[in-house]
Amino acid sequence: MKKISFIVALLFSVTLSAQDIHTKNGYAAEGYDVVAYFSNQALEGDKINTTTHGGVKYKFATDKNLKTFMANPEKYTPQYGGYCAYQIANKGKRVQIDPESYQIMDGKLYLFYDFLFIDTLKKWNKEGPEIMQEKADKNWEEMQMGHLEMDNYK
DSSP, X not given: OHHHHHHHXXXXXXXXXXHOXXXXXXXXXXXXXXXXXXXXXXXBOEEEEEEEETTEEEEXXXXXXXXXXXHOHHHHSOGGGGSBHHHHHHHSOEEOOEEEEEEEETTEEEEEOEETTEEHHHHHHHHOHXXXXXXXXXXXXXXXXXXXXXXXXX
């Protein structure tokens, strides 16, 4: 019975996660190419190179990047639904991002908010990426299970 309960909880969590994606302008990462980030480039995607994964639309700068994503979408999907990683860690809140503010850490994509005098990537790095990642992982899990306040700033 424990196995069945675990499987049901896991499926419920995956379903929630798939629906909880920041999609400004209808696309993940605000239409930026999530594969390009892994080459240290923040590039806007092109409507010619689009796909849908987990019910979410993605745009890519090149057909090659689209094919790369399609071969392994989980590798390129932004952490924490593409919301600002710092705010997920710090306050457990969904906050929009600046698609040109990002970090690749341990082979994963983290996006951040950066506007005027608020650069959350700098704060993330100052407070320690490993510590912040641990907090964000915990908060994101709690948010997906409905245990934290779910403010949404899409």
